[in-house]
Amino acid sequence: MTESTRPSPQIDTSVPHSARVWNYWLGGKDHYPADQAAGDAYSSKYPNIVPFAGESRDFLRRTITFLARDAGIRQFI
DSSP states (O other): OOTTTSOOOOOOTTSOOHHHHHHHHTTOSOOOHHHHHHHHHHHHHOTTHHHHHHHHHHHHHHHHHHHHHTSOOOOOO
């Protein structure tokens, strides 16, 4: 298959995706109505998921900051 005949990848925005649902919970802008509906449905059953998502992101930020600044890690893969 050549580059010109290869089909371009399609994103089905009618199907929720976990990364976009987390983006919605974190207050981001890169999600679609299906992701918002799934996020709302999940958070109605587990209302602590939204603060958990924020705390999880804060922990990740603190951890990476420590590793890069204090532990001397210079490359993350």
